Amino acid sequence: GVNSVLVFGIPTHKDAVGSGAYEKEGVVQKAIEGLKENSDLMVIADLCLCEYTDHGHCGVLDADGCVVNDDTIELYGKTAVSQAEAGADIIAPSGMMDGQIAAIRMALDDAGFKNVPIMAYSAxxxxxxxxxxxxxxxxxxxxxxxxxxxxxxxxxxxxxxxxxxxxxxxxxxxxxxxxxxxxxxxxxxxxxxxxxxxxxxxxxxxxxxxxxxxxxxxxxxxxxxxxxxxxxxxxxxxxxxxxxxxxxxxx
CATH class of the missing domain: 3.20.20.70 (Aldolase class I)
Known part of the structure; x- marks a missing residue:
């Protein structure tokens, strides 16, 4: 009776910019590919950097330790494309950055994924x-x-x-x-x-x-x-x- 899943992942390494979130062979990308190949589940990909950054925040930090919004949403767009390329049916951004939905929509559209919908962690x-x-x-x-x-x-x-x-x-x-x-x-x-x-x-x-x-x-x-x-x-x-x-x- 379960027909959809929301996928999160813990990478093998973490860094300041959460690069594991958008690696082609990242843990979530592999999980999505495996689920799509071996089941008929609808796969929703959670999109955030907090699991992938060594500081645990949802975005890139400046020298004062504050999240830099615009640099972060650029990486969100990159992550969304990598998840869509892996086969995600829905992208679900959870980082609560200003403008993240527009940035992700633009990145997906530019990469040819106009039909991949966005489930926004709005509130x-x-x-x-x-x-x-x-x-x-x-x-x-x-x-x-x-x-x-x-x-x-x-x-x-x-x-x-x-x-x-x-x-x-x-x-x-x-x-x-x-x-x-x-x-x-x-x-x-x-x-x-x-x-x-x-x-x-x-x-x-x-x-x-x-x-x-x-x-x-x-x-x-x-x-x-x-x-x-x-x-x-x-x-x-x-x-x-x-x-x-x-x-x-x-x-």
Whole structure:
């Protein structure tokens, strides 16, 4: 019952400019090729540099340790093309840089991938719920944090502005991340925009339900399904979740 996957990767080496993200033989590029050759899955490629930089930030840094937006989105475009060349069906940029959707759309179009759609991480909040994923993906910032380019948790209006800008730049799908703590954002986005809407139930949401179930505090299966139902009820067309296999078996 699982018919699509979102691919992330941990490279064998990391550097200041995240070159592993756009290498032809990079870990994600190989994974995409393998999945397309050996399955009928729809493959969505997450696009960011944080897993590939030695400093853990989502872009190139200047001498003061600040992310350089324009240099970063140029590399995002390069990464998108390499992922499309590997066979990715959808490109999903998650770095939250200004102008990233327009830059990626232009790069894809110029490389002959006009029909490869973009799933924009449009409303991605500076959240504490990402912890388990960052540990596994070895992508936590070495210094500082991502508050400068991800959204502040209490700012609903900014979320709508960010989505609106991504739509104007050519996004084909929009996303809210995390999902559970931001059901109001999902609902408002559904009411205001008519593009397909994804919601990402992130690692911290998954881990809390799993750990509570393991301790016997909750009925894990029921809470899992209730959490997914809440996200769907709020207006999500698609749910990205670590529960995908378990939920598919039940459904």
């Amino acid at each position: 991605k909040f500076y959240s504490a719920y990402y912890g388990p994923f960052r540990d596994v993906a070895e992508s936590s910032p070495g210094k500082g944090n991502r508050a400068g380019y991800q959204m502040q948790c209490g700012n609903r209006l900014e979320a709508m502005r960010e989505i609106e800008m991504d739509v104007a730049e050519g996004a084909d799908m929009i996303m809210v991340k995390p999902a559970g703590p931001y059901l109001d954002i999902i609902r408002e986005a559904r009411d205001r925009f008519d593009l397909p809407l994804a919601a990402y139930q992130v690692s911290g949401e998954y881990a809390m339900i799993k750990s509570a179930a393991a301790n016997g505090w909750i009925d894990g299966e029921r809470v899992m399904m209730e959490s997914l139902l809440g996200i769907k009820r709020a207006g999500a067309d698609m749910i990205i979740t670590y529960f995908a296999e378990e939920a598919a078996r039940i459904l």
